[in-house]
Amino acid sequence: MNLFQRYLAEEFAEDYQEGRLSRRDALKLIMSVTGSLLIADSILTACTPPPEEVTQVAVTTDLPTDVPPAASASPIAATVPTESASTITVHGTVMPDDPAIIAGEVQIPAADTNIIGYLARPADGIAVPVILICHENRGLTPHIQDMTRRYAKAGYVGLAIDLLSRQGGTEAVGSGNVPGALGSIDPSQFVEDFKSGWKYSQSQPFADAARVGMTGFCFGGGVTWQVAVHMPELLAAVPYYGPHPVGSDVPNIHAAVLGIYGGLDSRIDSGIPAIEEAMKANNKIYEKIVYPNADHAFNNDTGTRYNAEAAKDAWEQALAWFEKYVRSA
Numbered sequence: 586m587n588l589f590q591r592y593l594a595e596e597f598a599e600d601y602q603e604g605r606l607s608r609r610d611a612l613k614l615i616m617s618v619t620g621s622l623l624i625a626d627s628i629l630t631a632c633t634p635p636p637e638e639v640t641q642v643a644v645t646t647d648l649p650t651d652v653p654p655a656a657s658a659s660p661i662a663a664t665v666p667t668e669s670a671s672t673i674t675v676h677g678t679v680m681p682d683d684p685a686i687i688a689g690e691v692q693i694p695a696a697d698t699n700i701i702g703y704l705a706r707p708a709d710g711i712a713v714p715v716i717l718i719c720h721e722n723r724g725l726t727p728h729i730q731d732m733t734r735r736y737a738k739a740g741y742v743g744l745a746i747d748l749l750s751r752q753g754g755t756e757a758v759g760s761g762n763v764p765g766a767l768g769s770i771d772p773s774q775f776v777e778d779f780k781s782g783w784k785y786s787q788s789q790p791f792a793d794a795a796r797v798g799m800t801g802f803c804f805g806g807g808v809t810w811q812v813a814v815h816m817p818e819l820l821a822a823v824p825y826y827g828p829h830p831v832g833s834d835v836p837n838i839h840a841a842v843l844g845i846y847g848g849l850d851s852r853i854d855s856g857i858p859a860i861e862e863a864m865k866a867n868n869k870i871y872e873k874i875v876y877p878n879a880d881h882a883f884n885n886d887t888g889t890r891y892n893a894e895a896a897k898d899a900w901e902q903a904l905a906w907f908e909k910y911v912r913s914a
Contacts (some may be wrong), residue, residue: 604635617765719801724755
């Protein structure tokens with residue numbers, strides 16, 4: 586299994602262990618990613634089963650269905666950037682018809698096809714830096730479109746890429762099939778699609794594409810790390826609780842990286858010491874924020890793991906990071 590297949594399989598196994606998925610549904614999801622019932626069964630056999638089997642229909646997303654929403658966040662742990670947030674802070678839904686922005690789907694030329702993207706920018710047309718945005722394992726959903734508009738409202742060109750473009754796009758694939766479809770794609774294609782998105786922004790008069798950053802969530806956090814490894818032009822990255830790259834890839838990172846984590850997300854957090862050590866050993870810019878009482882996917886305000894306090898602070902910290910390493914570059 587590659588990095589992302591392993592990530593997805595482990596995520597569904599964890600959901601089974603914690604009682605959010607039945608064994609049958611977890612098997613189905615893991616098999617959709619690995620292509621093997623035998624592998625899926627071996628993964629779940631190694632797991633401690635939940636006290637009671639879940640009888641509800643599985644939700645095939647990064648987000649579980651039975652965690653109380655908006656648990657209060659404790660004070661931030663670990664390293665926190667000291668710079669203040671941008672003077673423009675936007676947290677909360679930004680509607681598509683907001684007069685301050687222009688937003689909608691775009692077709693992005695790539696080597697073999699046109700890629701589906703969602704672009705949002707300030708309505709005044711003044712050239713501003715670009716923030717690339719990567720979706721969760723749910724695909725390019727309305728929530729990710731909303732996050733893209735939030736960056737536009739904060740004074741950036743936000744550009745989200747649908748990594749299922751070659752399969753017809755997220756909507757065509759269908760929510761239940763998205764994880765398996767993503768798991769069947771060579772991870773190098775994810776990177777190339779974001780490079781294509783960045784090249785597309787270079788031809789847009791409203792984009793100052795030389796100043797480019799990236800963020801992503803869950804699965805998209807892992808893609809953000811990979812783009813940082815393979816795109817030297819990237820100035821800054823803010824991956825939210827995504828799988829880390831291997832240590833041997835770290836020397837190739839040029840971006841300043843701010844890692845966002847939930848303290849209850851032990852699966853992802855277990856990789857923090859290794860990436861922190863590798864970034865430090867290679868003299869890379871890396872800081873982290875861990876929100877002690879927040880869990881995986883805490884930023885998604887359409888899911889039950891949403892933590893409003895942690896999400897708001899993480900948003901402000903991300904803006905401060907991009908202000909320092911992208912806008913002021």
